[in-house]
Amino acid sequence: MSDLFKCCMCKKEFPSSERRYYGREDYCSECGAKAELLSLLSRAGIPRKFWGCKHENYIVSNENKTAYDYTLKFPFQDKSGLYLYGPIGTGKTHLASAITRKLFQKNCKYNIKFYSCPYFLDTIRKSYGNEYNNRDEDDVLYEAENSSLLILDDIGSERATDWAIETLFKIINFRYEHCSVTIFTSNLNPDELHNNLGERTVSRIIGMCNCCCVGGSDYRIIQNQKRMDATANPK
Numbered sequence: 001m002s003d004l005f006k007c008c009m010c011k012k013e014f015p016s017s018e019r020r021y022y023g024r025e026d027y028c029s030e031c032g033a034k035a036e037l038l039s040l041l042s043r044a045g046i047p048r049k050f051w052g053c054k055h056e057n058y059i060v061s062n063e064n065k066t067a068y069d070y071t072l073k074f075p076f077q078d079k080s081g082l083y084l085y086g087p088i089g090t091g092k093t094h095l096a097s098a099i100t101r102k103l104f105q106k107n108c109k110y111n112i113k114f115y116s117c118p119y120f121l122d123t124i125r126k127s128y129g130n131e132y133n134n135r136d137e138d139d140v141l142y143e144a145e146n147s148s149l150l151i152l153d154d155i156g157s158e159r160a161t162d163w164a165i166e167t168l169f170k171i172i173n174f175r176y177e178h179c180s181v182t183i184f185t186s187n188l189n190p191d192e193l194h195n196n197l198g199e200r201t202v203s204r205i206i207g208m209c210n211c212c213c214v215g216g217s218d219y220r221i222i223q224n225q226k227r228m229d230a231t232a233n234p235k
């Protein structure tokens, strides 16, 4: 029948009334919504590995329950941010990505930017001294300062040079003064971060965030063992 079309993702046929264009492709409404969400996550800078991270596929334990509950309640009424800290592999980036996904699904009017902190500083640093690139640097800084939700992943894992300390201070102070919402993840608790970034930056982070420990074991090691077991003993 002429008024049927084929969805480019699920390959099923649908009446044209359910057609949704996205980019240059034809989608059914369900796949169109999925494609749009992935595109939003990608544009926000969420790494591909975390596009599927949701609250629903996060395993909650005693060690991460408090942090998990806070992430469920985000955004907070008082516009405070979150500082998620804990050992490697406990799902801090997972939870920050799950928040982003939920905000996009709810059509929240947040302009969200996710940066891995060492990579973020590298991007800014590399553009210094390159006259053709100054705009890029300005763009990254502009976005970091002006996005309505900034996620700085793995703060404290960057090399603590004077320049890095000063650059992070300026961005965090700007967001503090403008009451902008920021989510941080870190392997360091606020006391430990102090050694890297100093009192004035950490004091502002504490002033603007709910700080929660995401405890537990390294999920990557648990998954690795499961994968190796499954490969050794296929069903």
Ligand SMILES: Nc1ncnc2c1ncn2[C@@H]1O[C@H](COP(=O)(O)OP(=O)(O)O)[C@@H](O)[C@H]1O
Residues within 6 Å of the ligand: 053, 057, 058, 059, 060, 064, 087, 088, 089, 090, 091, 092, 093, 094, 095, 185, 219, 220
């Ligand atoms: N509690 C959990 N439940 C489900 N998946 C998890 C959990 N913790 C971690 N993961 C998964 O393990 C991997 C590592 O988590 P990640 O968020 O990168 O850890 P972190 O940022 O704390 O180092 C990711 O693929 C993530 O989806």
Ligand SMILES: [Mg+2]
Residues within 6 Å of the ligand: 092, 093, 094, 153, 154, 185
């Ligand atoms: Mg992480």
Ligand SMILES: [Zn+2]
Residues within 6 Å of the ligand: 007, 008, 009, 010, 011, 012, 027, 028, 029, 030, 031, 032
């Ligand atoms: Zn489809």
